[in-house]
Amino acid sequence: MEGSPGSPLDGISEDLRRIAALLGAVADDPSAEGARDELESISAELRVLITRHFGARRRAAHGQGARGAILAHLQSKTGQWVEGQELAAISGIQEWARRIRELRVESGYDIEEDGGRYRLVRAEPNADAAGKWGTANDIRRRPGSARDRILQFLIAEVGHVVTRDQLDYVAKIKEGSRRVRELRDEEGWPIESHIDVAFLTPGQYRLVSADEQDRRDPRQRKFPEELRHRVFERDAFTCQSCRRDRAIALTAGDSRYYLEVHHISAMAEQLDALPSEELNDPGNLVTLCHRCHSRETADFQRRRRSERGGQPITGQAETPVEPDD
Numbered sequence: 001m002e003g004s005p006g007s008p009l010d011g012i013s014e015d016l017r018r019i020a021a022l023l024g025a026v027a028d029d030p031s032a033e034g035a036r037d038e039l040e041s042i043s044a045e046l047r048v049l050i051t052r053h054f055g056a057r058r059r060a061a062h063g064q065g066a067r068g069a070i071l072a073h074l075q076s077k078t079g080q081w082v083e084g085q086e087l088a089a090i091s092g093i094q095e096w097a098r099r100i101r102e103l104r105v106e107s108g109y110d111i112e113e114d115g116g117r118y119r120l121v122r123a124e125p126n127a128d129a130a131g132k133w134g135t136a137n138d139i140r141r142r143p144g145s146a147r148d149r150i151l152q153f154l155i156a157e158v159g160h161v162v163t164r165d166q167l168d169y170v171a172k173i174k175e176g177s178r179r180v181r182e183l184r185d186e187e188g189w190p191i192e193s194h195i196d197v198a199f200l201t202p203g204q205y206r207l208v209s210a211d212e213q214d215r216r217d218p219r220q221r222k223f224p225e226e227l228r229h230r231v232f233e234r235d236a237f238t239c240q241s242c243r244r245d246r247a248i249a250l251t252a253g254d255s256r257y258y259l260e261v262h263h264i265s266a267m268a269e270q271l272d273a274l275p276s277e278e279l280n281d282p283g284n285l286v287t288l289c290h291r292c293h294s295r296e297t298a299d300f301q302r303r304r305r306s307e308r309g310g311q312p313i314t315g316q317a318e319t320p321v322e323p324d325d
């Protein structure tokens with residue numbers, strides 16, 4: 001049906017066929033000179049035609065239309081990487097980065113970023129992610145170094161998994177992961193990665209505890225990541241002293257459980273002097289939880305003091321000395 005008399009659709013069929021014929025001509029020889037100009041002209045004519053027959057489209061609230069278009073496009077390619085320029089073409093705006101931010105922060109869509117490409121991880125938004133991105137957005141505006149802001153974010157999300165994208169976003173640089181390693185190795189914050197636990201994937205991190213007592217032994221940095229991972233994996237991510245793994249510890253209400261590498265034959269301060277073959281020999285290394293490792297160290301020091309005639313080591317006097325059997 002062509003539309004009743006006086007309808008806005010009067011004549012649309014003729015107009016569309018005429019445009020189709022113009023398109024057909026270009027299709028016959030797309031390499032002809034001026035083909036592009038011709039297509040632009042046809043495109044403009046089509047827009048005019050649409051407005052004439054269907055009326056002007058009601059303008060979406062500022063940015064909403066573009067944001068919706070970006071979301072719909074990402075959803076149609078959930079799990080796949082999409083170039084920023086493609087989002088610009090889809091939405092007709094160049095400010096796609098800002099719309100992505102809104103989708104994350106305000107709506108909770110989990111969108112990863114990698115060098116100007118974007119990937120929607122799940123088609124549906126999630127409240128937890130919205131909360132995290134909201135926190136990240138808040139901390140991102142604060143003054144201070146990238147490392148300061150990353151630490152604030154980790155503390156705000158203590159016990160929860162955060163992603164490299166969120167850290168980069170908070171830091172306003174692409175070096176979020178490096179700053180995390182510095183916080184862990186130089187300041188001893190117990191930050192887990194896929195090295196330490198089986199359930200994290202590369203690019204995911206978790207601050208176990210912000211409590212001063214839970215800081216890592218600074219000498220943990222002596223053991224390279226690859227070696228730590230090998231030892232933890234060999235020991236099934238289970239403390240070889242108390243036999244707890246993270247699941248058991250969590251069930252028992254201990255959310256501050258994390259793993260450290262323990263050197264079986266050397267004391268902490270002796271590690272500095274060990275030749276690297278002996279230091280890094282997995283046969284000398286065993287997985288302990290932080291709690292057992294601290295206790296083991298204290299026990300060792302106590303035994304040694306006792307062997308030396310019960311003289312407390314300077315600076316260690318606060319360690320309770322119990323009588324040995």
Ligand SMILES: [Zn+2]
Nearest residue numbers: 239242289292
């Ligand atoms: Zn333990």
